Structure formats: C-alpha cells, structure tokens
Amino acid sequence: MSMQLHDFENSFQQKVDAEIKIEPKDWMPEAYRKTLIRQISQHAHSEIVGMLPEGNWISRAPSLKRKAILISKVQDEAGHGLYLYSSCETLGITREETINDLNSGKAKYSSIFNYPTLTWADMGAIGWLVDGAAILNQVMLCRTSYGPYARAMVRICKEESFHQRQGFDILLTLSRGTDAQKAMCQDAINRWWWPSLMMFGPKDSESTNTDQSMKWKIKRKTNDELRQQFIDMCAEQVKILNMHLPDKDLKWNTETQHYDFGEIDWSEFWNVVKGNGPCNKQRLEARRKAHEEGEWVREAAAAYAEKRKSRASAGNLEAA
Amino acid sequence: MHSLIRKYYYGDIPDTPNAGGDPISSPSAAAEHPWPLWEVFIRSKQGLDHKHAGSLHAADAQMAIENARDVYTRRNEGISIWVVESKYVHASSPDEAESFYEPATDKIYRHPTFYDLPEEVKHM
Numbered sequence A: 001m002s003m004q005l006h007d008f009e010n011s012f013q014q015k016v017d018a019e020i021k022i023e024p025k026d027w028m029p030e031a032y033r034k035t036l037i038r039q040i041s042q043h044a045h046s047e048i049v050g051m052l053p054e055g056n057w058i059s060r061a062p063s064l065k066r067k068a069i070l071i072s073k074v075q076d077e078a079g080h081g082l083y084l085y086s087s088c089e090t091l092g093i094t095r096e097e098t099i100n101d102l103n104s105g106k107a108k109y110s111s112i113f114n115y116p117t118l119t120w121a122d123m124g125a126i127g128w129l130v131d132g133a134a135i136l137n138q139v140m141l142c143r144t145s146y147g148p149y150a151r152a153m154v155r156i157c158k159e160e161s162f163h164q165r166q167g168f169d170i171l172l173t174l175s176r177g178t179d180a181q182k183a184m185c186q187d188a189i190n191r192w193w194w195p196s197l198m199m200f201g202p203k204d205s206e207s208t209n210t211d212q213s214m215k216w217k218i219k220r221k222t223n224d225e226l227r228q229q230f231i232d233m234c235a236e237q238v239k240i241l242n243m244h245l246p247d248k249d250l251k252w253n254t255e256t257q258h259y260d261f262g263e264i265d266w267s268e269f270w271n272v273v274k275g276n277g278p279c280n281k282q283r284l285e286a287r288r289k290a291h292e293e294g295e296w297v298r299e300a301a302a303a304y305a306e307k308r309k310s311r312a313s314a315g316n317l318e319a320a
Numbered sequence B: 001m002h003s004l005i006r007k008y009y010y011g012d013i014p015d016t017p018n019a020g021g022d023p024i025s026s027p028s029a030a031a032e033h034p035w036p037l038w039e040v041f042i043r044s045k046q047g048l049d050h051k052h053a054g055s056l057h058a059a060d061a062q063m064a065i066e067n068a069r070d071v072y073t074r075r076n077e078g079i080s081i082w083v084v085e086s087k088y089v090h091a092s093s094p095d096e097a098e099s100f101y102e103p104a105t106d107k108i109y110r111h112p113t114f115y116d117l118p119e120e121v122k123h124m
Ligand SMILES: [Fe+2]
Pocket: A047, A076, A077, A080, A156
C-alpha cells in the first residue's frame, strides 16, 4: 500500500481547506462519516417530528386559506426530511436503520418540537421564530463540506422563506385584531422565544470539545454567532408586530452594535434533551403509530410491484 | 455524565440516554420489505437536459415517478421526470480520477484560446 492512513487524512483535510466538497465515494475519515450520519439523521428526524406540532392545527385552522397554507408548509417539512434521509443514506446507512433509530427512541431530534402548540397563534410563532432560527442554521449549512448535505440544504433553504413569512403573517394579522387576539399573539411569542434561542445550542464558552466540526467545515459558524444574529433580527421585527420579546435584559448596545440579552435557562434545555419535555413521549408515540399503521400499505405496495413485474415478464414472453 | 459542557448543533443533538423515553425494540422492522432506492432526474424546462435531483425509495417505477413529483417538483421545478433504480448506475472511481482524466489535461490545443490569431480575423 503506497498511501498511509495519515496521508489520506491529510489530503482529505487539504480538500476541505480548499473548499472542495466531499462526495459519497471519496475517502473520508471514519469519524467524519459517523458525525455526519448522526447530524444529518438527527436533522432529518427533526423535520419529520417537526410536522407534529403544526399538524395539530391543520383541522382547526381559522380559514380555508390558512389551512391550505399550513398543509403546504407541513408537506414541505416532510420533503425536507426526505431530502435529508436520502443524503444520509449516501454515507452507507439504510433508511430502515435510520427510521428504526428514531422510533426506538435511540436517535435524537431538535428539542423545540417537544413543546406543545396550545393556540392558533403558535402556528405564527413557530413559523416566525422556529423556522427563522432553523433558516439561519440551514443557510450556514448550504456551505457545509459534504456535498449531498449541502445540496439538500440549498433545496431546503429555497423552500423555508415561505415558512417564516407565513408565520409572521399569522402574527401580524393577530396583532391587528381584537384584544383577545393580541393577547394570544403575545402569549405565543412569550412561550416560543426562549426555546427558539436554545435551538442554537449551548454557549460557545461552555464547550470544551476541540471543535472538530468547524475544522471539517461541517459547521461554519459558532452557536453564539448564529444566536446573536437571530436576536438582532427578531428584536427589530417584533416592533412591527407591536409586541415585545419576553426578556427584560434585551437592550441595544451601541458599543457592540448588537442586542444584549438575558441569561438562557439551560437546565430547561437539558431536561428536554433528556426526554422530560412536555411532549417527548407523545411525539415518539405518534411516530411509532404512523409507522405501524403504515405497515400494511408498505406490504401491499411491495406485493403489487411484485405482481406487476411478473405480469410484465409474462407479457414479454407472449410477445416473443 | 458531563453532557452539560457538550457542544450541540442544529440537527446534532448530544447522545444522552432516554431522549424521548426508553429505547424499545421493534421486532416488526426486520420483517419489513425495504423498497429499492431510485435516482431521480428532472427536466426543469423544455429544451434543457434532465438533471440529477436526488433519490427516493419506491416499490416500483411508477411509484418512484409519483413520489418524485411530490418530493422534487412541488413548485413547478420540472416538466419531465426520469427515474432509474440506483443499483443500475455505474460510476467512475474517484480514486482513479487522476489517471483516468489524465489524457485530457495536456491537450491544451483542444481549447480555442490555444490559437493566437491576428486581430484582423473577425467572427471566429
Ligand atoms: Fe424544514
């Protein structure tokens, strides 16, 4: 063997440094592959589980127009899940394995989807804040080093901006409504604000890991950078709604040219990650139920495909 | 457990136990019929080539085309879809890329810029 492992590793890192994308059949360190499988599958699961909180309101949307929009949005999230599952598969893990890891409770997904959707205003807050936070992450990931992941992200980002806009549009309508509607709007913002900030992950200073994901250019911005960017955007947008963000420490800082903000309750975050969020159980049960109830459909489709195949080959024989 | 100091990324959540309850085994999984993987190619506009869009699972070709429509053309991204079972795609090897494409690298005379013609020659 002419090349040693560290030669492969060096030329891999050189490619990454030179912004050359890594493709499925290229050599890659085992840890890079594993990190990607974990990250992409968790991202895919987040899209799929992410359909549940909003699915809750499809049948109760306040108008046909809102219902049609919400269905489209939720359908997009299913599509996002599929793009990501496919790109994950290019790393050598089967779809069945990935799905089973979700259904068995082994795999993780974004904690934000373990919060309940209590009112219609939550559809607005999710679109504005949750999709908004996801967009910042995903725009960054369009430049990630693994080709199939980056391509999936480009496709996803094209679809996401409608998600955020329809959410803001819901809140804007409520914010111009009756007192009860205004209160509902503010209440949803209050409940979703802090969990949305947690979507960016722990503070950079709390990480003792050598930052391998940055070196491999899987991730390209730090948690704090993205979070600050998000807060700066939302702090301005909320003014258009005539609402406020539930943070008494939120204040423009002329020196840093950014908004200062209050302390995030990380114990809540870890509690939800560990499975004790308000809806962890319910979400997984819904996924398992969907999977089990789809079993006969998968079986029937496979049987039908088999039957058609044998019919086609019988037809070929007759024609011959 | 020192999960408190772990970094986590969107779609990259730390492996703490029991997220979403205790793991359960799913005996039905093994008994299932995995559908084959298909590569999807889409022509976005009349006059353009079909371009690789991604892949998906489907029981047969017709289902693959229907799924491809739902997954890859929700916003009029296509007017024609090709699907081919992934196992029938043969690819060149990235490991041999250097030698494989070598014959093309030293033939600079294949490019129009190789020829230095006088200014007076127009339309060429
Ligand atoms: Fe999404």
